[in-house]
């Protein structure tokens with residue numbers, strides 16, 4: 155079993171360059187098969203999730219080439235085929251092939267998606283939308299077969315502003331007959347990125363970034379180019395590392411507006427930072443003030459940064475309260491941080507932090523991707539050695555994690571245990 159081993163307590167100095175966003179690239183790749191033209195994607199991160207999507211594209215007959223951050227996909231020979239369970243359940247975003255294959259072939263056979271175990275994560279909103287667009291859905295255990303004799307536009311109100319459902323509707327509706335409207339659509343920057351690609355491919359979509367998106371279906375899409383936006387969650391994770399153990403620590407290739415809520419909380423805590431056009435310089439400080447955090451959909455505090463943020467809260471003077479509002483079970487990092495010396499009174503969705511606490515190294519396990527990110531931060535801060543297991547979760551979402559941290563002076567490595 156692979157583990158990440160960190161000898162903590164080192165001051166980190168230098169620049170970390172942020173990669174393309176995981177949650178964008180996992181939607182951009184499936185979108186590319188809506189056309190038989192060539193789609194080129196720049197600033198592509200190399201992650202386990204992108205590798206698994208590559209396997210799905212190849213299974214469907216598509217051509218996909220990875221260069222240095224460049225990805226070229228040719229959907230000319232893509233055929234409709236069953237996406238087997240062992241590929242569907244490798245990642246959450248496999249479900250974007252529902253929208254993409256429905257749009258292109260009006261037929262999909264796929265299994266329930268994978269992803270982090272952080273709550274129920276149903277796909278009812280996706281299915282309800284596809285049904286409104288004319289798809290008949292048959293479920294056999296974990297297998298879903300969708301068939302649409304005529305895929306047509308529809309007016310869809312999302313009960314929850316779901317990122318996944320918004321993307322899936324965009325993919326199917328781009329090639330559907332007539333107009334679709336998504337109300338209470340997700341507003342995340344990744345939605346704007348995917349809509350930019352679809353519009354570059356000839357789709358007619360307006361309103362991305364607001365809660366009402368209008369899609370006028372077109373008959374055909376063509377090849378196009380797009381750049382993946384920087385990963386705001388990766389950026390936030392390194393910003394927290396800079397705030398805790400950095401000295402002249404720069405996080406570059408960021409879009410500051412995308413990490414606005416984190417910056418505002420860092421300001422309230424008294425973090426020493428200087429914001430530039432597309433980078434942020436951080437230095438650790440002696441004293442951090444407590445703050446309260448409640449996760450919300452964009453532009454609120456992102457649920458994906460709630461777990462890494464926990465480490466910062468262990469270092470704040472006084473009591474900090476935390477509330478998770480998107481997922482029911484996103485607390486896998488709490489018991490592990492307690493093992494490392496944190497004082498946290500927690501339930502599945504709330505936590506009260508008393509700080510500051512001196513953290514020490516321990517053997518801990520990453521229950522999911524962002525819980526793993528929290529343990530990396532804690533390991534860098536702690537005195538002594540931290541051994542993190544279940545690291546496959548972490549490698550799904552952080553490109554070149556060990557290399558990037560080593561380059562700024564961290565003592566971190568992956569070992570076979």
Ligand code: UD1
Pocket residue numbers: 177180246247273274275276277278279280281314315316317318319340457458480481
């Ligand atoms: C995406 C991100 C994930 C992030 C999340 C929220 C990707 C690949 N993943 O996940 O990193 O944590 O947004 O910012 O982009 N829901 C339903 N029914 C549905 C769909 C969702 O009830 O059909 C609920 C979910 O259980 C959850 C909430 O809606 O409570 C938000 O989920 P959603 O925005 O869909 O998250 P994902 O797209 O899965």
